[in-house]
Amino acid sequence: MMILPPLIFAGLAAVFVLGMQREDPDALPSALEGRQAPAVVVTQLGDLPVFADADLRDGTVKLVNFWASWCGPCRVEHPTLEKLADEGVTIYGVNYKDKPEAARRFLDELGNPFAAIGADESGRMGIDWGLYGVPETYVIDGDGNIVLRFPGPVTERVLASDIRPAMEKAAAE
Structure with a gap:
């Protein structure tokens, strides 16, 4: 009988330790990975080309x-x-809750990597896509499915560890 309390304690401790063993405790989950990308609902930003649902598929x-x-x-x-x-990767940009003139200045100053771009002035598309904040990048396969959602800036490290492997997975599907 004296052994029962230490066994219960050890069992609970093991459950707590295993429950805390997540790959990345700071990761923000996405319910959309593996599913069709939500609708593209954007307005044109100046005279820049805009993209639509069909472009994702x-x-x-x-x-x-x-x-x-x-x-x-x-x-x-x-x-x-x-x-x-520059490598030929197609990137569609969604300018989120921004002033059009500020967005154009940003692109004029830093360059425009986007094949097409749209403005989400109200934030509705961001909500539909499960956006936590900007920047946020989604890898989309040829059928329009979300393979990866990456919150935060795409750096060289992130490119190597997350984005490129997800692009390779998307290409193989």
Whole structure:
């Protein structure tokens, strides 16, 4: 009988330890991974080409990047996005809750890595996509399914550890 309390304690301790053994305790889960991307509902940003739902289902792997001119981490990731665009990766940009003139200045200053872009002035598309904040990047397969949602700036490290492997997975599907 004296052994029962220590065994119960050891069992509870094991459950707590195993429950805390997540891969990344700071990871923000996405309920949309593996599912069709929600509708693209954007308005045109100046005279820049805009993208639509059909562009997400064109048979090729692409990225959808939510960004804003007022977002510091968006500036950090911008050179990496430009590098990807230079490699031929299709990136669609969603300018999130931004002033159109500020967004255009941002692109004029840093360059435009986006094959097409749209403005989500109200934030409705961001809500539908489960956006936590900007920047946030989605890897989309050729059928328009979300393979990966990455919150935060796409850096060289993130490109190697998360984005490129997800793009390879999307291409293989």
